[in-house]
Amino acid sequence: MSRHRLPLLSLLACALLGCVESKYESLAPLDAPLDADHYASHVQPYVALACASLDCHGDGGRPLRLYSELGLRLHHGLRPRAQGDTVEAEPLVAEELRRNVAAFRSLEPAHHAGDERLVLSKPLSRKAGGAAHVGGDLFATSDAPGHRCLQGWLSAESAGPDACAEALEGLGALAPGAASDAGP
Amino acid sequence: MTRSPPTAMARALCCAALGLLLAGCIGQSPEQRAEADLGPEQPGVGTGPNHRPGQPCLTCHGPEHTPGEEVFVLAGTVYRRASDTRGLEGAEVEFEDAEGRSFTARTNRAGNFFVRVEQGRAEPRQRNNGELQLPWPPRFPLRVRVHGDGTQQTMRGLIWREGSCAVCHGGQPGAASNGRIYLEAHMPADAGGGQTP
Numbered sequence: 001m002s003r004h005r006l007p008l009l010s011l012l013a014c015a016l017l018g019c020v021e022s023k024y025e026s027l028a029p030l031d032a033p034l035d036a037d038h039y040a041s042h043v044q045p046y047v048a049l050a051c052a053s054l055d056c057h058g059d060g061g062r063p064l065r066l067y068s069e070l071g072l073r074l075h076h077g078l079r080p081r082a083q084g085d086t087v088e089a090e091p092l093v094a095e096e097l098r099r100n101v102a103a104f105r106s107l108e109p110a111h112h113a114g115d116e117r118l119v120l121s122k123p124l125s126r127k128a129g130g131a132a133h134v135g136g137d138l139f140a141t142s143d144a145p146g147h148r149c150l151q152g153w154l155s156a157e158s159a160g161p162d163a164c165a166e167a168l169e170g171l172g173a174l175a176p177g178a179a180s181d182a183g184p
Numbered sequence: 185m186t187r188s189p190p191t192a193m194a195r196a197l198c199c200a201a202l203g204l205l206l207a208g209c210i211g212q213s214p215e216q217r218a219e220a221d222l223g224p225e226q227p228g229v230g231t232g233p234n235h236r237p238g239q240p241c242l243t244c245h246g247p248e249h250t251p252g253e254e255v256f257v258l259a260g261t262v263y264r265r266a267s268d269t270r271g272l273e274g275a276e277v278e279f280e281d282a283e284g285r286s287f288t289a290r291t292n293r294a295g296n297f298f299v300r301v302e303q304g305r306a307e308p309r310q311r312n313n314g315e316l317q318l319p320w321p322p323r324f325p326l327r328v329r330v331h332g333d334g335t336q337q338t339m340r341g342l343i344w345r346e347g348s349c350a351v352c353h354g355g356q357p358g359a360a361s362n363g364r365i366y367l368e369a370h371m372p373a374d375a376g377g378g379q380t381p
Contacts, residue, residue, distance in 0.1 A: 048341075055346030060360060070341050072360055079357045082266075082369040089340075135344060136324070171342065172327070 034105055035156060040097050042164040043153045044068075047100070049171050050146055051123075056135050064103050064119075067096035074099075104154075115142060120151055145170055215249035233313040234294035237261040237271045238355070238364065240348035241298060257321055259298035260349025262291050262330055263366045266357075271295010275332035275367065281322040289316035291332075335367045 048068035052058045058071030066072070069089040073079055074096055080089040092100075107118050115121060115129070123138035124130025124147060130137065139147040145167035152160025212220075222239055229235050231252070241259035244252035262275040275291045289297040292314030302309070302317040309317045325342040346352065349365055357363030 053341050053344050054352035054360060054362070056344045058360075070362065074359065076358045079359070079362070087369050171325075 034101050035153065036097065036101050038153055038160065039101050039104075040092075042161040043149060044092065044097065044100065046146060046149050046164045046168045046171075049168065050138060051135075052100075064107055066100050066103060067092060114155075115151075117154060119154065120147060123147075213249070215243070215246075218243045219249070219251065229294075233292050233296060233298070233315065237294045237296050238350055240350040240354060241296075242346075242348040245298070246347070254298075254300060256298045256300055256347060257318070258289070258326075258347045258349075259296070260353065260365060261295045262297070262332070263295060263364050264333075265368050266364050266366045268366070272332060272367065275330055278329045278331070279322065280327045282325055283323050285320075285322070287316065287318060287322070290314065330365060330367060332367055337365075337367055337369070 047066060048071065051064075052066035052068035052071045054071045056062070057064045057066040058068060059065075060072060067074065069092060070080060073090075074093065078090045078093065078096075080087050082088075104119055115124075118131070120142070121129070121131045122133040123135070124142060125137040125140050126132065128139070128141045130139070138144075141147075142151075145163045148163035149160055149167045151157070152163055218240075222236065222243060225231065225235055238261045241256055244250065245254055245256040245259065247255050258279070260277070261271045262277065263270075264272045271291060271293075272295045273291055273293045275295070275297075276288050277291070277297055278286065278288045280286045287299075287308045288310070289299055290310055291297045292312070294314070297314045297316065299316045299318060299322075301321050302319065305317055305319040307319065311317070325344045327342060328339040330337050330339075353362050353365050355361065355363070
């Protein structure tokens with residue numbers, strides 16, 4: 001085997017074995033690993049309504065690409081379907097959830113912590129110390145339920161779930177899994 | 185002082201730049217490209233309130249690119265069924281904005297509706313051509329409900345920033361589109377199933 005082929009084959013084997021992927025994943029800049037189950041149960045329902053619509057972070061061309069039941073899907077087959085007079089949403093698949101968690105993780109520069117985190121500062125009102133966000137101010141203050149929901153998850157605090165439920169309720173929209181009131 | 189003749193390289197670069205210019209690669213903004221991507225008008229339908237149903241209206245009626253002359257804040261097309269080729273006339277599209285203000289637009293004979301801000305107006309005004317005039321710009325996010333002929337659909341998500349319904353509800357349903365806005369979810373067994381609004 002020539003000298004040139006060996007590194008190439010090693011790289012290929014490494015990629016096939018997941019070494020490249022796992023090295024990339026290990027660049028997680030947050031102090032603690034993100035709890036994917038917590039995300040799926042508590043954070044995703046809020047994120048789906050507040051962030052992941054097709055006209056915001058459900059647009060595949062924007063930073064922080066997020067999947068949601070009624071927004072961006074991995075493939076066409078996951079699009080909600082009509083069942084009689086109602087429309088049933090397909091739950092997110094594991095890969096969509098994994099990608100959402102990865103999107104949040106990859107957003108954060110390594111040196112950011114606490115409220116410096118982009119995911120917290122971007123949607124926070126600039127009057128309250130937030131950064132500019134094309135999508136506008138989602139949180140008037142850092143005490144807003146949505147802010148506490150995300151902050152609780154990122155910092156692995158137990159206060160997160162209640163804040164997420166409160167934030168979801170505050171949006172006042174139908175949850176993605178709820179039946180539409182379509183009817184004759 | 186004499187000028188040296190252009191080199192072969194300079195000539196080639198000039199030709200390449202001219203070629204790109206002629207091919208439309210230079211001098212066309214993203215908005216112009218999006219407009220061009222919409223294609224020509226439907227045969228027999230002139231420009232006006234009934235044209236281009238199902239297309240993203242704000243591509244040409246947006247605040248930053250307005251070859252259509254009038255700026256819309258919201259606009260779209262409603263169908264009775266997802267499989268229909270014609271829009272539904274008389275459907276009512278009811279919005280509620282972030283300040284709790286409600287307003288309703290009614291679709292024209294093409295199924296189109298469009299919302300414009302008319303400064304100085306005291307109250308919203310619906311016209312027969314599908315236009316709703318608002319005295320104020322609606323504040324996002326918006327909640328939406330569509331009803332007509334005793335049927336209604338409520339959009340389960342919120343509109344956060346996009347004024348063209350067809351950006352998220354364009355054409356066939358897919359990974360990044362919910363398909364058309366329609367009222368009747370029920371589809372005949374051989375029609376392939378409908379998609380959520």
